[in-house]
Amino acid sequence: ETGVTQTPRHLVMGMTNKKSLKCEQHLGHNAMYWYKQSAKKPLELMFVYNFKEQTENNSVPSRFSPECPNSSHLFLHLHTLQPEDSALYLCASSQSTGTYGYTFGSGTRLTVV
């Protein structure tokens, strides 16, 4: 375990469903991130939260809705997704500046059918 826990590990959902991904860290980090990893592509930054405040939204469609109730928890709410949204969704955390490196969770493998 890296200290960043993601649930569920696998998720299959229909295009009309609503689901949520959860990320939890107990490393004392202040910044949390959502990344999307599609096959044969670099990791794509989706959202950044610093001290619970969203500091970056990398032009992500509104069908992805993040929530950060505190510095230890991060959610990604999903609704009316498309099959091309199928990917590995990774959560990461770091100290607020990010210069000391960050820790990834194991990811949620999402399949949209």
Added chain:
Amino acid sequence: KNQVEQSPQSLIILEGKNCTLQCNYTVSPFSNLRWYKQDTGRGPVSLTIMTFSENTKSNGRYTATLDADTKQSSLHITASQLSDSASYICVVTPNTGNQFYFGTGTSLTVIP
């Protein structure tokens, strides 16, 4: 434009052999460079982190080098094991902001 390029895209080697993975970047100003190992279906795990002033850093059988002048880094794996089969990702952090720049990774397969 800030970019990170890795080569080769994929590599197959025999167990016990050595290999070297390359990372070239254009990110500037530069803060640090990290190599991550990502097993299939898992999140990346940090192997090494190098700052501007460091030329080499080792972590067991993994040795990373950095040439900040030419903006190149390499990851050398010695005496490869089957468990080394994974994707290896180079990540470069600039001096400013919370942005990180990821390479596309090298997929390494170690065969018996």
